[in-house]
Amino acid sequence: MMKKEVKEHLEKVIIPFWKGLRDYEKGGYYGKVDYDLKVNKTADKGCILNSRILWFFANAYTLLKDETLLDEARHAYNFLKESCIDTKNGGIFWSIRHNGVVADTNKYTYNQAFAVYALASYYEASGDEEALQLAFDLFSLIEENCTDEIGYIDSFNEYFIEIENEELSENGVIAAKTMNTLLHVLEAYTELYRVAPKNVVRDRLEWILSTFAETVYNPILRRQEVFFDVNMNPIIDLHSYGHDIEAAWLIDRAVEVLGNRSYFIRMTPITAHLTDEIFKIAFDGHSLAYESEKGEVNETRVWWVQAEAVVGFLRGYKREPKRTEYLEAARSTWEYIKEYLIDNRADSEWFYEVGKDGVPTPGLPLAEPWKCPYHNGRMCFEVIKSEIEI
Numbered sequence: 001m002m003k004k005e006v007k008e009h010l011e012k013v014i015i016p017f018w019k020g021l022r023d024y025e026k027g028g029y030y031g032k033v034d035y036d037l038k039v040n041k042t043a044d045k046g047c048i049l050n051s052r053i054l055w056f057f058a059n060a061y062t063l064l065k066d067e068t069l070l071d072e073a074r075h076a077y078n079f080l081k082e083s084c085i086d087t088k089n090g091g092i093f094w095s096i097r098h099n100g101v102v103a104d105t106n107k108y109t110y111n112q113a114f115a116v117y118a119l120a121s122y123y124e125a126s127g128d129e130e131a132l133q134l135a136f137d138l139f140s141l142i143e144e145n146c147t148d149e150i151g152y153i154d155s156f157n158e159y160f161i162e163i164e165n166e167e168l169s170e171n172g173v174i175a176a177k178t179m180n181t182l183l184h185v186l187e188a189y190t191e192l193y194r195v196a197p198k199n200v201v202r203d204r205l206e207w208i209l210s211t212f213a214e215t216v217y218n219p220i221l222r223r224q225e226v227f228f229d230v231n232m233n234p235i236i237d238l239h240s241y242g243h244d245i246e247a248a249w250l251i252d253r254a255v256e257v258l259g260n261r262s263y264f265i266r267m268t269p270i271t272a273h274l275t276d277e278i279f280k281i282a283f284d285g286h287s288l289a290y291e292s293e294k295g296e297v298n299e300t301r302v303w304w305v306q307a308e309a310v311v312g313f314l315r316g317y318k319r320e321p322k323r324t325e326y327l328e329a330a331r332s333t334w335e336y337i338k339e340y341l342i343d344n345r346a347d348s349e350w351f352y353e354v355g356k357d358g359v360p361t362p363g364l365p366l367a368e369p370w371k372c373p374y375h376n377g378r379m380c381f382e383v384i385k386s387e388i389e390i
Contacts, residue, residue, distance in 0.1 A: 002334055002390040003383055010380035013342070015060060017349040017366075018053060018373045019072060026100055028079035029053050033367040037348055044095045044103045046369030047084040048114050051092070054080055055118040056373040058125040059381055070125060077122050077131060080115065085134075089158055090141050094167070095369065105158035109146040110168055110181045112138050117188040124195045135192055139201065142185065150232050151177050151211060152185055171293055173236050175227035179216050182208060183247050190254040205254060209263055212251060217270050222277040239292040241282040242305030245312030248274040252315055268319065275316035275326070283309070283329055287336040289356075299356040303341055304375035309333045311382045318388060331390065334383075350376055 032043035054076035061069035094104035119135035145160040155165040225234040248271040290298040317326040340358040352364035
């Protein structure tokens with residue numbers, strides 16, 4: 001029943017909404033839809049948003065085999081290739097103005113990783129060798145410009161000179177390195193290795209997994225640390241519930257794709273602990289709270305956190321079939337999403353967030369640089385593809 005509902009939701013709500021934001025004249029997809037469902041055709045187009053849209057339509061086509069979805073993916077790919085890539089200094093810009101002129105020339109490792117992720121998926125969908133080469137070019141760029149011996153540095157100007165990390169720091173701190181960037185580099189490299197396995201990518205995947213195990217994961221608190229200084233020392237007491245449930249299944253997926261049993265033995269206890277801890281302290285039986293800072297819980301229900309909870313609990317049940325409460329948690333979260341997060345207005349999609357009372361936060365956009373079809377679209381893909389009877 002749930003699988004059928006999710007597939008119908010993907011085909012009748014999420015896909016049409018994002019198809020409707022295609023900019024036929026200037027390329028890419030419009031950068032903002034406000035709370036009142038007004039499309040801002042002159043808003044800047046975030047390159048992360050457009051990378052995620054490329055990833056979404058490529059995977060939607062691979063799953064559903066609808067040629068219109070491949071056409072959307074091709075449109076997104078052409079925009080990424082022609083407008084978002086810095087042909088002089090390399091890498092992906094942060095944002096583009098509505099008319100195609102570069103708005104923000106800064107380079108973030110997170111942004112480069114999402115382009116790799118999208119290009120690898122587009123290669124799988126289209127067979128376009130140029131896209132695969134661009135993905136490997138960005139992989140090499142990340143490794144040459146965005147790393148040190150300890151981890152991945154987050155933020156640079158257009159010349160790959162390090163700058164203060166304003167875009168990916170939150171909660172009153174400025175972080176040199178973040179768990180979030182490392183997680184999405186892992187995700188991107190997993191996809192690249194899956195569609196075109198090369199030893200150089202495998203080696204970096206193994207290194208990143210080791211870094212999660214040795215540095216990011218806190219075995220005492222059974223959580224990931226979030227923000228770090230340049231030496232990967234945590235700089236804030238913060239527990240990001242959504243990132244922990246997301247990381248649990250993304251790490252499992254990376255281990256599966258690698259096929260290295262030693263990493264399965266090493267990482268599975270960590271992902272099991274992350275899932276168990278989130279279930280115990282952040283899940284209320286229907287939905288997931290956002291985060292806890294210095295012990296104070298933010299009870300906001302954010303769209304992407306609920307989407308990741310569905311996938312994370314499903315994967316948790318697959319990992320530990322005796323934990324039937326995880327399967328029930330995935331089902332219950334989907335029921336919560338249907339009741340509170342899906343916006344039933346015509347031509348809409350999901351609200352950005354709702355309060356603990358289920359009331360949408362007024363004024364927050366339906367689409368903007370961070371609000372995209374990546375988390376909820378991926379939830380749909382994972383549920384539809386799941387071997388679990390749901």
